Amino acid sequence: MIKADLVLNDVWIIEPDLFGDHRGWFMETYNNSVFMKNGININFVQDNHSFSAQKGTLRGLHYQLNPKAQTKLVRCTKGSIFDVAVDLRVDSQTFGKWTSAILSESNKKQFLVPKGFAHGFITLEDDVEVQYKVDEYYSSTNDRSILWSDPNIGIKWPQNLVPILSNKDKFAPLLLQAEINYEYGDL
Numbered sequence: 109m110i111k112a113d114l115v116l117n118d119v120w121i122i123e124p125d126l127f128g129d130h131r132g133w134f135m136e137t138y139n140n141s142v143f144m145k146n147g148i149n150i151n152f153v154q155d156n157h158s159f160s161a162q163k164g165t166l167r168g169l170h171y172q173l174n175p176k177a178q179t180k181l182v183r184c185t186k187g188s189i190f191d192v193a194v195d196l197r198v199d200s201q202t203f204g205k206w207t208s209a210i211l212s213e214s215n216k217k218q219f220l221v222p223k224g225f226a227h228g229f230i231t232l233e234d235d236v237e238v239q240y241k242v243d244e245y246y247s248s249t250n251d252r253s254i255l256w257s258d259p260n261i262g263i264k265w266p267q268n269l270v271p272i273l274s275n276k277d278k279f280a281p282l283l284l285q286a287e288i289n290y291e292y293g294d295l
């Protein structure tokens with residue numbers, strides 16, 4: 109089973125069942141039939157895993173253009189992150205709107221970020237590991253970024269952190285300058 113909460117158009121926070129005993133715990137981190145029963149039908153094709161050494165590492169906001177747009181199922185397996193999704197579907201009622209979740213090794217929550225959304229996170233401690241499934245292969249030619257601090261999006265990142273960024277992210281365009289090709293209906 110899972111507990112699935114819809115937090116923005118098509119963005120879900122998912123909590124898998126945890127089975128604890130005297131040895132520790134077990135959980136199914138992904139089960140396609142359970143997702144299907146919840147109306148979430150995705151064919152994941154690639155697993156990703158990143159390690160961020162320093163607290164305040166900010167990766168994002170990233171997305172891939174159609175036809176390589178990716179749905180992502182994100183979880184934090186070591187430490188904790190402030191995870192963010194931004195709606196980039198130009199005809200969506202929530203275009204440019206963002207939502208966030210704290211994902212952590214301890215809360216075991218997962219964030220389902222659909223195609224048509226930008227995704228990013230900032231780490232809340234040192235030595236953080238994030239693992240996520242995607243339903244479309246990586247495509248460097250379709251990979252795009254939007255500036256994490258874009259005032260038109262207005263993400264309320266945790267105040268006490270000075271972001272550590274890649275150059276790609278440091279010099280990313282604003283949403284209104286970014287290349288986007290998502291129509292709500294065609295994802």
Ligand SMILES: Cc1cn([C@H]2C[C@H](O)[C@@H](COP(=O)(O)OP(=O)(O)O[C@H]3O[C@H](C)C(=O)[C@H](O)[C@H]3O)O2)c(=O)[nH]c1=O
Nearest residue numbers: 156158167168170171180227228229245246247274276
């Ligand atoms: C995403 C990806 C990257 N790479 C290579 C490309 C670079 O040589 C290197 C680092 O890539 P990048 O700096 O884009 O990694 P992140 O900043 O962690 O980007 C990711 O972080 C945010 C949070 C996301 O949601 C995306 O999945 C992804 O863009 O890994 C691959 O070979 N395959 C891949 O699927």
